[in-house]
Amino acid sequence: MAEPGPRAEAMEAFAAKYPYSATKIDALEQAMAARQTNNEPDKVDQDARKILALQPGNARALAIDVVLIRAKAVGPTTPQTKAYADDAGVEAEKGLKALAAWKPPVGAADTDVADMRNQMLAAFNGALGFRALIHGDYAAAKPFYQAALTADPTDLNNSYQYAVCLMQSDPVDPAGFWWAARAFDLAGTSGATGARTAIETNAKSRFVRYHQGWDVLVAQAATQTAPPPGFMVKPAPSAAELAVLAAQSGSLSDLSMSDWEFILAQRDVSPANQAAAEKVWKEIVDFQARGAQLKLPIKVLAVSSAGLDGAILAANQEAGAPDLHLKFAEAPQAPPKVGSMISVVGVLTGYATNPFAFTMDRASIAP
Secondary structure (H helix, E strand, O other): OOOHHHHHHHHHHHHHHOOOOOOHHHHHHHHHHHHHHOOOHHHHHHHHHHHHHHOOOOHHHHHHHHHHHHHHHOOOOOOOHHHHHHHHHHHHHHHHHHHHOOOOOOOOOHHHHHHHHHHHHHHHHHHHHHHHHHOOOHHHHHHHHHHHHHHOOOOHHHHHHHHHHHHHOOOOOOHHHHHHHHHHHHHHHHOOHHHHHHHHHHHHHHHHHHEOOHHHHHHHHHOOOOOOOOOOOOEOOOHHHHHHHHHHOOOHHHOOHHHHHHHHHOOOOOHHHHHHHHHHHHHHHHHHHOOOOEEEEEEEEEEOOOEEEEEOOHHHHHHOOOOEEEEEOOOOOOOOOOOOEEEEEEEEEEEEEOOEEEEEEEEEEOO
């Protein structure tokens, strides 16, 4: 068999030489297929339009036309995106009607016929799903994407756009995360680095915010063509659960000041959190009972004759939210200025959980 390029040129030459031949459309279809194999989208488009000019209901040419129109709308949304999506949808509706009457090429193998039909089903249904998606009609988009992915479960655009439909639904359909993982894997195996980055930015970041096991999900989606029955996603630990885990991870010396505040602030959420907070607070008290004094760098937020309010954690310093109420052992000769950074030494004697703040007594400004 001739190479795709020369074969396409031969078929196009035949069609040009015999414009009224009964086999002209077949020749153009062969040329179009060869150009597609040779990755020449402009020439594929030219052949498709020649066919549609002669036979407006040609299913294969309509499928090519739909794919090329839809490709113009992929990427950042612009004022033209809806117009392209609408145009592709109109052509896709024609295509599904044409496909019902489509006759495969004479002599084509059954497997080739099945492949061609599935490619057209994926193109037409995917475009109709895309049109509904662009207009925010997620319910209408879903059955079209399902049909498209049944026909071709390896299509990257349909996989990710279906994921978006499911994730944007109210309530969120967990299967959307599976399809996002599927698209992430397809983008990796096909070398579509831009799509992979976009999926990672949008879908993965959303998943890991609320759930666990993204890498496991990607590995699963790489070996299957649809989510398993009853698919669910494992929720990520809540803040309260994380606080319990942090308290169990080691002794006081293994925890940062941020960890102290985080664990203690969750005290009233559950009995497990109360036990975690009591463990940490006891270790703080025992540490101080051994004669140790805590030296804390803080940002001064408010000053009175008896003490000051300060922020220990960087986030609180930036937000101007006090997480330390301090009482001086003796009033300093030169009170610190609001907004200044100082270090204080004293004894932590208690804390409030909401909003969180330590109480420090017998305090002084460290030299």
